[in-house]
Amino acid sequence: MRVLIATSSRHGSTREIGQWLSSSLTDALQNSGVSATVEVRDAADVDSIAEYDAVIIGSAVYMGRWLRGARSLVARQQPELEARPVWLFSSGPIGAAGKPSAPSAMDKASWAVEHRVFGGKFDLSTLSWFERLVVRLIRADEGDDRSREEIDGWARSIGATLAESEPTVPTLP
Numbered sequence: 687m688r689v690l691i692a693t694s695s696r697h698g699s700t701r702e703i704g705q706w707l708s709s710s711l712t713d714a715l716q717n718s719g720v721s722a723t724v725e726v727r728d729a730a731d732v733d734s735i736a737e738y739d740a741v742i743i744g745s746a747v748y749m750g751r752w753l754r755g756a757r758s759l760v761a762r763q764q765p766e767l768e769a770r771p772v773w774l775f776s777s778g779p780i781g782a783a784g785k786p787s788a789p790s791a792m793d794k795a796s797w798a799v800e801h802r803v804f805g806g807k808f809d810l811s812t813l814s815w816f817e818r819l820v821v822r823l824i825r826a827d828e829g830d831d832r833s834r835e836e837i838d839g840w841a842r843s844i845g846a847t848l849a850e851s852e853p854t855v856p857t858l859p
């Protein structure tokens with residue numbers, strides 16, 4: 687089984703969620719006896735998803751929207767996405783100001799198994815002056831609201847769903 691995790695990230699924290707998902711999903715599939723490879727790629731670099739059996743697409747949320755790379759992957763690969771299991775995630779809200787809410791366009795993705803919203807992360811020192819202005823206006827607090835435990839739990843539940851649909855490889859005693 688080949689699984690693609692495609693992410694769009696501006697400052698790296700959503701890419702890191704993709705890597706965490708990959709490591710937990712690989713373990714979960716291995717523990718279930720499923721032979722699988724899990725690849726993490728930048729959504730903008732993915733030309734085709736035809737060779738994957740399942741896909742996870744995630745994006746950071748900026749000004750209420752997914753980043754262009756992830757939006758464009760979804761638009762380009764719509765028929766292929768509808769033909770296989772797909773999970774979506776958004777990473778965005780930070781601090782008390784950030785109430786988890788999925789960006790509306792992806793809420794309408796009825797073809798996806800599920801859309802999760804994870805907390806986000808930002809470090810003021812890495813932001814442009816414009817980004818700093820925006821976070822001041824939306825009163826977002828600097829910090830890291832990503833929960834590794836929550837992300838690992840989601841990966842395990844995806845692994846369980848995929849394992850149900852896949853023939854298992856018997857493990858030697």
Ligand SMILES: Cc1cc2nc3c(=O)[nH]c(=O)nc-3n(C[C@H](O)[C@H](O)[C@H](O)COP(=O)(O)O)c2cc1C
Nearest residue numbers: 695696697698699700746747749750778779806807
């Ligand atoms: C300029 C700016 C705008 C943002 N707008 C939103 C937003 O509209 N909704 C949201 O939930 N998070 C918003 N965030 C928080 C980011 O989504 C969060 O920091 C995310 O983890 C960044 O991911 P990245 O490191 O992969 O780029 C914003 C952050 C910045 C710096």
